[in-house]
Amino acid sequence: MKVNIGLLWHSLSSDNLGVGALTESQIAIVLAACKRAGVTQPSFTVFGTSGTRAIAPVSVPVEKGDRLSWKRLAVGQTRYWAQLRACDLVLDIGEGDSFTDIYGLERFWLQAGTKAMALISGKTLVLSPQTIGPFERSWTRAIARGLMRRAKRVYARDQLSTAFLADMQVSGNTAEAIDVAFRLPFTRHDFGASTKQRVGINVSGLLYNGGYSRDNQFGLTVDYRRLTEELVAHFVQRGGGQECEVHLVGHVLSDVIGVEDDHAASLALAEMFPGVVVAPKFATPSEAKSYIAGLDYFTGARMHACIAAFSSGVPVTPLGYSRKFTGLFNTLGYQQVADCKKLSTEAVRDLVIQGYEQREVLRPQVQRGCEAASVRLQAYEDFLVDCLQQQQKQKKQQVGHQ
Structure with missing residues (x-):
């Protein structure tokens, strides 16, 4: 079964290796979930800021989504709508900590607008583990609250963000995990023997x-x-x-x-x-x-x-x-x-x-902290398994009705 996962506010070309770490780790977690869910042909579309680095190679098909900018979205000069419609599931990680208004209103509108477009398109939207907020203006807080309440699940990556969600009166669809970069694959570098x-x-x-x-x-x-x-x-x-x-x-x-x-x-x-x-x-x-x-x-x-x-x-x-x-x-x-x-x-x-x-x-x-992080991310992976199984069930039903 084919499933295309949209990775919103991720990047495989960012100059910030932290954003890249989130993306590589997210892909690793999703692939583990796909294997458990019986998804045999997963693919990804990555939407986010672009950097000067080459797209990092991964083992599955990855399409680079159209560049996101508020101006391009506002005038319709973007393929985002079409690429979004081709996704079965949208995972939005907000670049880790960008779903807030402290970085300026232009970035807030872009973060909020792209989420709203995913919801309007009828896509299952999951806010993957990230820092939520703060939102220092009452109206940005209200917009953020409305979007998060409509998401299938909102994952905080720490206790402070969980408390912030409760303060925003977002509940019922929230959970707490940890930063997905704890799953980033690595091979320990051998520097050789040294007394230092x-x-x-x-x-x-x-x-x-x-x-x-x-x-x-x-x-x-x-x-x-x-x-x-x-x-x-x-x-x-x-x-x-x-x-x-x-x-x-x-x-x-x-x-x-x-x-x-x-x-x-x-x-x-x-x-x-x-x-x-x-x-x-x-x-x-x-x-x-x-x-x-x-x-x-x-x-x-x-x-x-x-x-x-x-x-x-x-x-x-x-x-x-x-x-x-x-x-x-x-x-x-x-x-x-x-x-x-x-x-x-x-x-x-x-x-x-x-x-x-x-x-x-x-x-x-x-x-001990790593063991706790592993448990938290396993629960996040379990949730993705359920989401992927639901997507496959819906696809089979659509085929049966044709």
Whole structure:
């Protein structure tokens, strides 16, 4: 039986490997569900923002949906309607945290409009595990509430989003899972034998440059540039320079938007600290996770780089600057998160160093968190099995009526 799954607000070409990680992981979960549901010919149509990267290869047919823009949708210069009608099921992951109005009204309208079009087309719409909200305006809140109430299921990826849904009076069709990137496939990188501890530091180019406005756009209480420089200096010099090997790992790799580029920020730091290892510009999210999995300890401000570490068993101290960090990791019972919008530069630096020193204490906590994530994503997969079986039943009924 053929089933075409629309992946709304996913991307296999994004410069942000986090969005790619969501997409690759979602495909892996859906394929597992298809196998259990008896779907023998699954295919995917991916709708979302495009980046400069080549489409990552996957083992099943994948069509790139038409570019989504509010202007193109408004004037009808898009194939989105037609491509949407060819889908049997639509899974909308909202790029992880984009179903909100805090990123501007244009993005909100695009997020809301594409969901509304899926519903108007009569498609089964599932909001896959993601951060929900916030919605700071009463009218955006009302629109979001109406759309979510009409979805077949709305999955929060953390306890804070679940509480937010309850506050929005969206109930009856909600559930809580976890970020799908915990299912991202990887092969642990073998760096070879070494007496040194390999410490990975993900430097967010966006935070390193002060945000798009370059003036601490995100309201951090830490001096992020000083923090990263002090952390690199500490681990480079630790044990007289004999204890650690520092790896600077980028997770947003953009040749077009320099302010976002983690790799450029890493190269700038490498000039200040000769001898550090700058990770390559990874071709795929799985390649990045495989590299991170081979490290002994990790810290960073890109959430999916931290998830790559956590989900591969590497002790990690995430550097959070929004509720998605604390919401997700605390949901798994992991408290080793540094809040960069509350703590001082010195406090965050000390917490990261403490995490390294207590990495063997953190390791079993990471393991327990991964086990909890596995249970949550299995429940999400079970739900998709039911959806796919219903789709096949409907198709058979339609054939029987012809």
